[in-house]
Amino acid sequence: MFAKFSAEMAARLEEIVGKGNVIQGEDIGMDFWHDELPYGAAHSPEAVVEAHSTEEVSRIMELCSRYELPVTVRGAGTGKVGGSVPIQGGIVLSLKAMNQLISFDEETGTLTVQPGMLVQDVKAEAEKHGLCYPPDPGEKTATIGGNVSTNAGGPCALKYGSARDYVADAVLVLADGAVAKLSDKEEYASVIGSEGTLAVITQLSLKLVKKPAKDVILLFPFMDTESCLNAAAKITEAGFEPAVMEYLDTDLVEFSGNVTGNPVFPVEMDGERVGATLMVSLEGEDDDELDEKMESIAELAEELECLDILVVDTPTLKRDTWEAHDAFHTSMEAGAKCSDELNVKLPQENIAQLVEYAKEQGEKAGLNVMCYAHVGSGGVHIHTAYDGSKEEFLPLMSAFAADVYARCAQLSGCIVGEYGVGYAKVDTYKQTLGQEAYAELSARKAAFDPKHILNPGKVVI
C-alpha cells in the first residue's frame, strides 16, 4: 500500500523545486491524465513535480522513497501504452523542462543533453555538426529521454538500430535517490527500454553517426502481401542493406491518402488494384554508388515479381512520401469515428501470415484492418477503423486484440512491439512471456526498486 500525497510532502517537494513547480488539484492540466494510448482511462496525478536538474531529481526520489510515494516519470507523454500515466496515484515527475544541450564532443561525435530535449531538436543539433541521430519513431515531439526509456525504433531501425544503439552513457537517478552512471555497472544497461520502472534518466550522451550523402526511395507495388514480403526477403538476401524497408498495405495508404489529400502511394496499376507496396530507401556516398545500387535492384525486378518500380528521387517527392508515411497514425484518428492500433514485433518471414490473419479476423468482426510494417526490424502496426459507436467498437477491438496477440505468439512474435508494455499490455505480456522470464523481470525490478515506487503497475506487476 502506497502513501497518500500530503501537505507535508508538498512542502518538502517545494523546498526542492520551488513553489511554482509542484502543481496540485485543479491546476493539474488534463494532459497529465493520459498519454497517446487510444481509449486509455484518465488517471489524475496527486501532484505534478517539474524538475530542472539531476540534483533535484535525486532529492525528489530520496524523499518519495522515504515516504513510499509512487513516482511516474513523464517526458512528452506521446507514448502509446499508458507508460507515463500515474495509474496508482502519487506524483508525476515531469522532465520536460530539463531540455538543455550540455555539450558536443567533436572528437567522438558525442552529444550530451538533458532528457527533456525533443527528438526533433536532438536531430537538428546533430545536423549542425554534419551528423545524425538516426532513430526516427513517428512522433518527433517525443523527448529523447522517452525515446531511450522505450528504446524507440522506427522505419530506419533496419539499418541503424534503435535508441539503445546510440547511448554512449547516461546519468541515472535510482529509486532511493542515489546518482549513478549507466557505465558504472553492467546491469544498469537494462534501464534502457525499461519504461521508467528501474531508474530516472537525467542526462544522455548520444553517439552520433555520419549518414551517407545520397539517398533514394523506391516504391515496389505488388499484387498481394505475400509477394511483397517475399520480395523484401530477396532484397535482404541479395545484400542491399536498405536504410528503410516498409511494407505498406494498400487499404492503409488509400484510407490515409483520402484523409490527407496526399495520395502518394500506388493504389491501382493498369486498372488492377495493387495489394501492397514495398517502400525501400537506399543510401550511397555519391550519385555513382546510388545509381549502381538502383541498377542492380532493377535487375532483380523480374525475380521480385513487382508490378513496377517507382523512383522517388527529388527532395520534394521524398518529403511528400515521408509526410504521407508519417500521416498514417493521425489519418486513422481523423478518418474514422473509432480507431485503434496493435503494435507487435515478428520475424520477417511471419509478418505476411499475421497481417493476413488480422485482416480475416477484422472482416469477421466488421473492423476495417489496415497494416504497415518495418520489415527487417519487425515492427508491425495493425490499425483498425470503425464507423459505429465507441460502445460497439471497444468489445470488438478487445476480442480482436486477444486473437491477434495469441496468433502473434504462435508465430514467434513479441507483443511488446516498439511501443513497450506500459499498463495497456501488462496482463498479456505476463501471460505470453513465460514463468521463468517473468520471474527474472520481477527479480530485476525488486533489485532496482525494492519499494516498487517507480512507475508501479507498468511492465511488471
Ligand SMILES: Cc1cc2nc3c(=O)[nH]c(=O)nc-3n(C[C@H](O)[C@H](O)[C@H](O)COP(=O)(O)OP(=O)(O)OC[C@H]3O[C@@H](n4cnc5c(N)ncnc54)[C@H](O)[C@@H]3O)c2cc1C
Ligand atoms: C503517432 C506516433 C507514432 C509513433 N511511432 C513509433 C514508431 O514507429 N516506433 C517507435 O518505437 N515508437 C513510436 N511511437 C512511440 C514513441 O516512441 C514514444 O511516443 C516516445 O518514444 C516516448 O517519448 P515521450 O517523451 O513522449 O515519453 P512519455 O510518453 O512521456 O514516456 C514514455 C515512457 O518512458 C518513461 N520515461 C520518459 N522519460 C523518462 C526518463 N527520462 N527516465 C526514465 N523514464 C522515462 C515514462 O515513464 C514512460 O513509461 C509513436 C508515437 C506516436 C504518438
